[in-house]
Amino acid sequence: MFSNLYPDLRRPLALRLTLWYAGIFAVSSALAFGVLYFIFVSVVRARTDDDLEEDIQEFASFMQHDGLERVRSEIAVETSGNPGDSGYQLWTGEGRLLAAGRTGPASAPAEGDEPFLATLGRSPRVRWIEGAIAPGYVMRIGQSLEDDDAFIADFRNGFLLTLAAIVLLGAPVGWFLARRALRPIEALTRTAVEIADGALERRVPVGEGGDELALLARAFNAMLDRIQALIEAMREMTDNMAHDLRNPVARIRASSEMTLAGGESTAGSTLEECDRLMDIIDTTLDIAEAESGAARLNMTPLDLSKLVLDACDIFKTAAEDHEILLTAHVPDACSLSGDQHRLQRVLANLIDNAIKYTPAGGHIRIALEDDGPRVRLSVQDTGPGIDAEDLPHIFQRFYRGDRSRSGNGNGLGLSLALAFARAHGGDLTAQSTPGEGSTFTIVLPRAR
Amino acid sequence: MRLLLVEDDRTIASYVSKGFKEAGFAVVHAADGPSGLELALGESFDAAVIDIMLPGLDGLSIIDEMRRRQIHLPVIILSAKRSVGDRVEGLHKGGDDYLTKPFAFSELLARVEAIMRRATASPETTTLRVADLDIDLLARTVTRAGQRIDLQPREFGLLEFLARNAGRVVSRTMIMEHVWDYHFDPQTNVVESRICRLRDKIDKGFERPLIHTVRGVGYVLKSLP
Numbered sequence: 001m002f003s004n005l006y007p008d009l010r011r012p013l014a015l016r017l018t019l020w021y022a023g024i025f026a027v028s029s030a031l032a033f034g035v036l037y038f039i040f041v042s043v044v045r046a047r048t049d050d051d052l053e054e055d056i057q058e059f060a061s062f063m064q065h066d067g068l069e070r071v072r073s074e075i076a077v078e079t080s081g082n083p084g085d086s087g088y089q090l091w092t093g094e095g096r097l098l099a100a101g102r103t104g105p106a107s108a109p110a111e112g113d114e115p116f117l118a119t120l121g122r123s124p125r126v127r128w129i130e131g132a133i134a135p136g137y138v139m140r141i142g143q144s145l146e147d148d149d150a151f152i153a154d155f156r157n158g159f160l161l162t163l164a165a166i167v168l169l170g171a172p173v174g175w176f177l178a179r180r181a182l183r184p185i186e187a188l189t190r191t192a193v194e195i196a197d198g199a200l201e202r203r204v205p206v207g208e209g210g211d212e213l214a215l216l217a218r219a220f221n222a223m224l225d226r227i228q229a230l231i232e233a234m235r236e237m238t239d240n241m242a243h244d245l246r247n248p249v250a251r252i253r254a255s256s257e258m259t260l261a262g263g264e265s266t267a268g269s270t271l272e273e274c275d276r277l278m279d280i281i282d283t284t285l286d287i288a289e290a291e292s293g294a295a296r297l298n299m300t301p302l303d304l305s306k307l308v309l310d311a312c313d314i315f316k317t318a319a320e321d322h323e324i325l326l327t328a329h330v331p332d333a334c335s336l337s338g339d340q341h342r343l344q345r346v347l348a349n350l351i352d353n354a355i356k357y358t359p360a361g362g363h364i365r366i367a368l369e370d371d372g373p374r375v376r377l378s379v380q381d382t383g384p385g386i387d388a389e390d391l392p393h394i395f396q397r398f399y400r401g402d403r404s405r406s407g408n409g410n411g412l413g414l415s416l417a418l419a420f421a422r423a424h425g426g427d428l429t430a431q432s433t434p435g436e437g438s439t440f441t442i443v444l445p446r447a448r
Numbered sequence: 449m450r451l452l453l454v455e456d457d458r459t460i461a462s463y464v465s466k467g468f469k470e471a472g473f474a475v476v477h478a479a480d481g482p483s484g485l486e487l488a489l490g491e492s493f494d495a496a497v498i499d500i501m502l503p504g505l506d507g508l509s510i511i512d513e514m515r516r517r518q519i520h521l522p523v524i525i526l527s528a529k530r531s532v533g534d535r536v537e538g539l540h541k542g543g544d545d546y547l548t549k550p551f552a553f554s555e556l557l558a559r560v561e562a563i564m565r566r567a568t569a570s571p572e573t574t575t576l577r578v579a580d581l582d583i584d585l586l587a588r589t590v591t592r593a594g595q596r597i598d599l600q601p602r603e604f605g606l607l608e609f610l611a612r613n614a615g616r617v618v619s620r621t622m623i624m625e626h627v628w629d630y631h632f633d634p635q636t637n638v639v640e641s642r643i644c645r646l647r648d649k650i651d652k653g654f655e656r657p658l659i660h661t662v663r664g665v666g667y668v669l670k671s672l673p
Contacts, residue, residue, distance in 0.1 A: 267663075267664065268662070268663025268664035268665070269663065269664060270664065271663075271664030271665055272663070272664045274550070275664075278550060279633075310628070313602065314602075314628055314630065314634075314638050315634075315636060315638055317638070317641040317642055317644075317645055318636045318637060318638045318640075318641040320641075321641050321644075341630075341631045341632075344630055344631075345630075345632055348630065348632075348634045349634075351634075351636070352634050352635045352636045355636050356635070356636070410635070413635065
């Protein structure tokens, strides 16, 4: 903790915050002290001037009640009684000095109705007042400002000392506060660095409460959760894909070796495996293209009922070969704007899938429901169903549950169907009851 | 028949040249864009097969320049890129057809013959004959050795496509595309299943089978000697 008090130049933000803090602290303190000092000086000066004006009035009352002699004697008393700090002069209206105590300006005062105030001389400076005490008599009274100036100087020195202390203290306090505020960000940075080094399971500590930094930490952790999930899914996908690509290559190798060793030509099966590989690559690209939104859909008005009936017609004989009943319930017409070739593929993939998993004697029902803004197309089979633990993953690329691992699909059909459905602004979902069958439902919006 | 082949990949070029020569074409090969354009502008051909990615000048620019100079040679574009956008651009620039690498040579040959047929605009035939099999395209009837064979509409379409390409292997993808307008091959063997039914009707009971399976490539309608 104590080491944190020393500014660290490797942390420019903390240093900058500290400088700003100390600077603003010093400027505002100086401003406050400046205003206080001005008010203080004004008050002290005003008090002196009030005293002098009272003196003039006192002498005016002496003059009025007791006459000129009383004024003379008061001057004498004041001059002897208060050594050092005051001067008194009595002038006539014609500019003749009648009485004087101690030093003072030699010139005659100008006669005026209002008292006149002026500061004259240096160390000690003297505050003089001139005022008429009776018609034709002008009194001039001076008061030394030595005491006032000393008082103000003491006050000012005290101020400056305190200000210096505040400025000196402001920097470390600012550093302390800046470091304290930035500590969660440093934790965030450390975690990010660790993650960049490969520790993907690390998370930022989330502080108590809901301040901005706690929100940032939470958002950061949520982002990490997502990234981790994506990377794990991708890792799994890559493993599966490598497996799925390896198999055709292995078969091509094996059959080519057999041909070389003098067996019968296996060019045909090599071509088949090549097509399988190409299909995997193309389909992967199609999915990526659709998912990234880069796919340009060729939207045309089409009749979904006809699309379904055509697909049934195409798959009819293949379903019969598998002894599966394939039926479709569609409205007379179901117009929709869509990409015909992609929708054909979505439907064909779902039917492919159903045929693959439905045992002989089973039934595949295709139903098309039109509910105005949306169109719902479902493909229901009487296959073995999908295990609950597999259901959330069946749309992942190359994912295959234990049941389908041995199948001949490429593990991409459902991913592609989902990607194309989503590219149309729709969705594809699956429900399944193990032992009874599965239903895949595509929902497509009518207008986009 | 003179064919211009503009393709920079030597292996593909020699394999395609060989195939076309065997099919009775005279093939002129250019390995880069500028020499391809020079040939296209200077000599007379019946059809051209042009790759998009070429050194010097890309295939689309060659087609563009040809069309600008009023040379209406039928062209098939070859590309390793497979996006719909490229396909659309290629056809827009004046390509007559588009084929994605890797492709089956039989498919390329079929497409070249198709665009040449389209270009020469020969009067549409109304009957097709392969060995002792007769197909009447107007009446949509099929007879073999004088014996009437009843076919479903889809089966008729499939047989017609095979007969139009008689002697040439057609792939499952080509069948899906031309007979059902499906631009992909489903995993379920729908073509195989249809061929199987068709074979039952066309070949069963006759001494010589006409529908043959070429493993890994597709199907061919022909009478083996």
